[in-house]
């Protein structure tokens with residue numbers, strides 16, 4: 024057996040996968056190149072910018088500093104899993120669009136995840152709590168005001184399942 028490869032079982036966006044991966048492969052690269060889920064973006068690739076953030080067992084996590092083998096048995100959500108391709112945007116996405124919470128959009132998939140995490144945990148977060156939730160994500164374009172406003176409105180309009 025090749026000790027540099029390992030079989031992982033995981034669920035991504037509700038789909039179960041069993042894949043053999045190199046043990047050095049990051050979760051971000053696994054999602055992007057093995058599963059073709061390019062919505063998870065790579066910016067800094069060392070845990071600073073938050074562009075690669077996904078939900079990992081219901082907590083936001085930076086996929087560029089996790090190995091794919093660490094996700095064995097995990098339940099992962101990426102931006103592709105927020106809503107179906109045919110369906111309406113997720114309320115958080117809709118609010119980002121309405122409030123200009125994105126310009127180039129590169130950072131956006133990463134911002135959606137801590138926003139989701141916050142709004143699942145808490146109704147009516149304060150501005151400070153919103154800013155704290157997204158404090159690990161960098162955006163070069165928006166100045167953040169639209170992002171904060173979008174998360175505030177998403178909280179009001181999202182009927183949680």
Ligand code: FES
Pocket residue numbers: 064065066067068069070071072073074075076085086087088
């Ligand atoms: S690409 Fe992962 S934190 Fe920047």
Ligand code: FES
Pocket residue numbers: 124125126127128129130131161162163164165
């Ligand atoms: S919208 Fe361009 S980096 Fe955030």
